[in-house]
Amino acid sequence: MTRHRFFTRFYLGFIFVFLYLPLLVLIVYSFNQSRYSTNWTGWTLHWYRSLWDNTLLLDAAVNSLIVAGISSVTATAIGTLAAVAFYRYRFIGRKVLYSLVYVVMMSPDIVMGISLLIFFMLVGLPIGFQTLLLSHITFCLPFVVVTVYARISGFDPRVIEAARDLGAGEFQTFRYILLPLLMPAVVSGWLLSFTLSLDDVIVSFFVTGPTFEILPLKIYSMVRLGVKPEVNALSTVLFGFTLIMVTLSQLLVKERKR
Amino acid sequence: MSRAVVQLQHITKTYDGLAAVDDLSLEVFAGEFLTLLGPSGCGKTTILRLIAGFEAPDRGDIRIDDVRVNALPPNRRDVNTVFQSYALFPHMNVFDNVAFGLKLKGLQRNAVAERVRDVLEMVQLGGMETRRVTQLSGGQQQRVAFARAVVNEPLVLLLDEPLSALDYRLRKEMQLELKRLHRQLGITFIFVTHDQEEAITMSDRIIVMNQGRVEQSGSPKQIYEEPANLFVARFVGEINTFDGSVEAAGADWLTVRIHGTDFRLVNKRGFRSGDPVKVLLRPEDLQIQKTEPADGKPSLAGAVEELIYKGSTVDVIVRLTDGKPVYVTEFFNENAAYIFYERGQKVWLRWIDRWEVVLPDA
Numbered sequence: 001m002t003r004h005r006f007f008t009r010f011y012l013g014f015i016f017v018f019l020y021l022p023l024l025v026l027i028v029y030s031f032n033q034s035r036y037s038t039n040w041t042g043w044t045l046h047w048y049r050s051l052w053d054n055t056l057l058l059d060a061a062v063n064s065l066i067v068a069g070i071s072s073v074t075a076t077a078i079g080t081l082a083a084v085a086f087y088r089y090r091f092i093g094r095k096v097l098y099s100l101v102y103v104v105m106m107s108p109d110i111v112m113g114i115s116l117l118i119f120f121m122l123v124g125l126p127i128g129f130q131t132l133l134l135s136h137i138t139f140c141l142p143f144v145v146v147t148v149y150a151r152i153s154g155f156d157p158r159v160i161e162a163a164r165d166l167g168a169g170e171f172q173t174f175r176y177i178l179l180p181l182l183m184p185a186v187v188s189g190w191l192l193s194f195t196l197s198l199d200d201v202i203v204s205f206f207v208t209g210p211t212f213e214i215l216p217l218k219i220y221s222m223v224r225l226g227v228k229p230e231v232n233a234l235s236t237v238l239f240g241f242t243l244i245m246v247t248l249s250q251l252l253v254k255e256r257k258r
Numbered sequence: 259m260s261r262a263v264v265q266l267q268h269i270t271k272t273y274d275g276l277a278a279v280d281d282l283s284l285e286v287f288a289g290e291f292l293t294l295l296g297p298s299g300c301g302k303t304t305i306l307r308l309i310a311g312f313e314a315p316d317r318g319d320i321r322i323d324d325v326r327v328n329a330l331p332p333n334r335r336d337v338n339t340v341f342q343s344y345a346l347f348p349h350m351n352v353f354d355n356v357a358f359g360l361k362l363k364g365l366q367r368n369a370v371a372e373r374v375r376d377v378l379e380m381v382q383l384g385g386m387e388t389r390r391v392t393q394l395s396g397g398q399q400q401r402v403a404f405a406r407a408v409v410n411e412p413l414v415l416l417l418d419e420p421l422s423a424l425d426y427r428l429r430k431e432m433q434l435e436l437k438r439l440h441r442q443l444g445i446t447f448i449f450v451t452h453d454q455e456e457a458i459t460m461s462d463r464i465i466v467m468n469q470g471r472v473e474q475s476g477s478p479k480q481i482y483e484e485p486a487n488l489f490v491a492r493f494v495g496e497i498n499t500f501d502g503s504v505e506a507a508g509a510d511w512l513t514v515r516i517h518g519t520d521f522r523l524v525n526k527r528g529f530r531s532g533d534p535v536k537v538l539l540r541p542e543d544l545q546i547q548k549t550e551p552a553d554g555k556p557s558l559a560g561a562v563e564e565l566i567y568k569g570s571t572v573d574v575i576v577r578l579t580d581g582k583p584v585y586v587t588e589f590f591n592e593n594a595a596y597i598f599y600e601r602g603q604k605v606w607l608r609w610i611d612r613w614e615v616v617l618p619d620a
């Protein structure tokens with residue numbers, strides 16, 4: 001009994017160390033005085049200060065947040081409606097369309113990036129903010145559809161019929177029955193989109209240009225010249241941000257449940 | 259006869275080429291408690307779904323309150339449904355579930371609260387307003403489902419086997435309660451069940467269905483005592499079926515030979531001499547005599563094979579001399595506080611004149 005428990009504890013601990021030790025190292029080293037990140041010379045907030053002064057980097061961060069914010073909200077809205085449509089209506093090509101959602105999700109980022117680039121060139125859209133936003137919406141969309149659809153297909157269809165029976169039109173059924181019941185899936189779909197958009201490198205690499213720089217690409221170009229402690233500081237800030245987001249969304253879902 | 263609130267006119271509904279409802283017509287009258295009774299898969303649920311508007315008929319017309327509603331969506335029909343699975347809104351509490359329909363109608367907040375409170379009181383859920391529906395027992399969920407539907411005061415209430423998920427005792431209790439609520443509310447009920455006992459207990463009128471068609475429509479008494487055909491006779495209650503042939507017939511009498519014995523019966527269906535018939539007798543209509551009747555009236559001779567004690571009754575299986583088993587139910591009463599037969603004991607069966615049902619041998 002106790003040995004068994006000891007083993008499970010140990011195992012769990014091991015997994016957490018495996019997952020979080022690299023992050024921890026990164027966080028600790030963001031406070032390191034040394035310019036060369038491998039040897040420890042003492043605590044400092046210097047890199048955070050210099051990060052704050054690095055307007056190029058900050059601009060890129062703001063751009064990233066803007067793109068992630070808009071694209072995740074848009075993808076969530078479209079994706080939720082799409083999932084509801086897949087569930088509620090029987091139309092020709094429904095199955096094919098749903099399979100295509102998976103195709104988009106599974107296709108390698110590099111293929112996605114190149115094909116989007118070619119598409120934008122064909123329609124004559126200049127590479128920049130618009131194209132980046134469109135691309136992010138595109139690759140986030142399937143994740144929302146799949147997340148929401150998974151939940152909706154577990155519903156008792158009679159519940160929706162009951163709403164109709166009691167006098168609710170299509171919109172009211174969506175607003176008062178479907179949406180509240182789908183909320184946890186919608187929130188997690190949105191969160192997934194937000195993080196996917198925030199840390200995308202490969203697709204973004206193809207579909208944005210110097211007119212609109214985003215954080216992952218900026219970091220990528222910085223580390224090609226060696227990892228500066230500034231990057232550590234930035235990553236720590238980003239990590240903290242993600243942590244707050246996740247906690248917030250979990251709380252939101254909990255709140256709904258009660 | 260009062261006004262017809264729902265009319266189905268030559269309705270056909272097919273799924274994948276198979277008819278679930280087959281050229282069926284029926285009328286539902288204002289204020290009645292109508293039960294659709296039939297075996298599993300005979301199309302009862304489909305009829306309710308057609309009336310509610312969840313399905314559209316392939317052929318035929320549906321009229322509610324004399325208006326053709328074929329193309330009207332469910333939210334615009336003045337009927338409400340109590341679903342078999344209850345289908346309560348899991349994210350809402352009891353109050354919000356019941357108030358849903360009223361809020362959609364745009365009723366004032368105070369009026370909604372008052373109506374909901376009254377209805378919850380009526381179904382004995384007063385004070386439960388803020389409970390989550392997922393935390394209620396089956397019987398309580400059933401009451402919420404009922405309250406949620408009747409609070410809208412629909413023209414017709416559709417109930418699809420609402421009691422089938424409840425245990426025996428609760429079910430009996432809810433049967434009586436539904437009857438009471440029906441009387442109290444004055445709403446027309448269309449109730450679906452495949453339990454014939456339940457149908458007989460509760461209904462003003464029963465429609466017996468089979469394979470998407472109506473077999474018989476009538477009061478519980480008519481259905482039980484004068485089944486229109488063999489299907490109804492066999493589906494509703496236990497019944498003994500005897501093969502017979504008409505030996506002689508007049509305008510209102512006929513002589514039928516059953517297992518070698520001639521019986522003089524009432525001719526209600528214009529049978530003629532030579533017609534093959536089925537003579538049907540309920541177990542409780544048969545009487546067991548321990549000695550051969552001396553009055554010279556005909557009887558069927560046999561031997562007791564089995565006694566089954568049922569509490570208030572005793573079921574006796576009698577095997578006729580030619581081998582056919584017959585079921586007889588005897589009641590305990592002041593004349594028969596004690597019922598006993600030896601296995602193998604010789605007995606004679608007869609019944610009160612006119613209590614038999616004679617049907618053509620299909």
Ligand SMILES: Nc1ncnc2c1ncn2[C@@H]1O[C@H](COP(=O)(O)OP(=O)(O)OP(=O)(O)O)[C@@H](O)[C@H]1O
Nearest residue numbers: 273274277278297298299300301302303304305452
């Ligand atoms: N959505 C559907 N798709 C295909 N077939 C269906 C559908 N709904 C009903 N059916 C078929 O129609 C017939 C009648 O079904 P229905 O549900 O009306 O029966 P029921 O009398 O309510 O039976 P039960 O007592 O088992 O509930 C059945 O043969 C059933 O298989």
Ligand SMILES: [Mg+2]
Nearest residue numbers: 302303304418
């Ligand atoms: Mg059914």
